[in-house]
Amino acid sequence: MSYIKLFFIDIFGYYEWWMLWLSVLVIAIFAIILFFILHMTEEYKKFRSISLYNVIWKWKYKKNRIISLWCYCPECGSALLCDDEYCRSVTTLTNKTTFLICKNCGNIEKSRVVGGDRNYLLKIVKFEIQKRIKSGAYKNRTHK
Ligand SMILES: [Zn+2]
Incomplete structure (x- = not known):
């Protein structure tokens, strides 16, 4: 946990509790979008x-x-x-x-x-x- 705090402090200069959750949310959304793009472009291969x-x-x-x-x-x-x-x-x-x-x-x-x-x-x-x-x-x- 302290490493994560240090990571945020390193980048933004400070750490707030929501930063971690926001990052997780953003990563999750990107992962879902990426999955759909890959899935859709590959769909014709069936x-x-x-x-x-x-x-x-x-x-x-x-x-x-x-x-x-x-x-x-x-x-x-x-x-x-x-x-x-x-x-x-x-x-x-x-x-x-x-x-x-x-x-x-x-x-x-x-x-x-x-x-x-x-x-x-x-x-x-x-x-x-x-x-x-x-x-x-x-x-x-x-x-x-
Ligand atoms: Zn035949």
């Missing part, structure tokens, strides 16, 4: 899957970046195969198609995305995810 193009997309976060983004079968949950070989043989963008295939379901096509190859597809999915994080729309979804 958002780790979405249904787009009829398949399930899952990813992780590294700091603020979306990593390990990939698509999964909505029926069996297996990772899908991405066939964009076709994209190399065509020159016009509108003919480029990426096929998402589930090997586990018997090589069934689960989805096809027109407009580009797998890099294009990953980019637009990432864009859709970031759009939902920014707008806060991910909070309203029911899909887990």
Whole structure:
């Protein structure tokens, strides 16, 4: 207790009983505010899957970046195969198609995305995810 008194005397030149309680209160308020800020900015990190193009997309976060983004079968949950070989043989963008295939379901096509190859597809999915994080729309979804 005497150390605390000395601390206040050192800084303010005097000590009153309320100074200690005021400091405790201020520290507590700051701690609560900090907790809420951290909690709120991290909240979007619970958002780790979405249904787009009829398949399930899952990813992780590294700091603020979306990593390990990939698509999964909505029926069996297996990772899908991405066939964009076709994209190399065509020159016009509108003919480029990426096929998402589930090997586990018997090589069934689960989805096809027109407009580009797998890099294009990953980019637009990432864009859709970031759009939902920014707008806060991910909070309203029911899909887990
Ligand atoms: Zn499947």
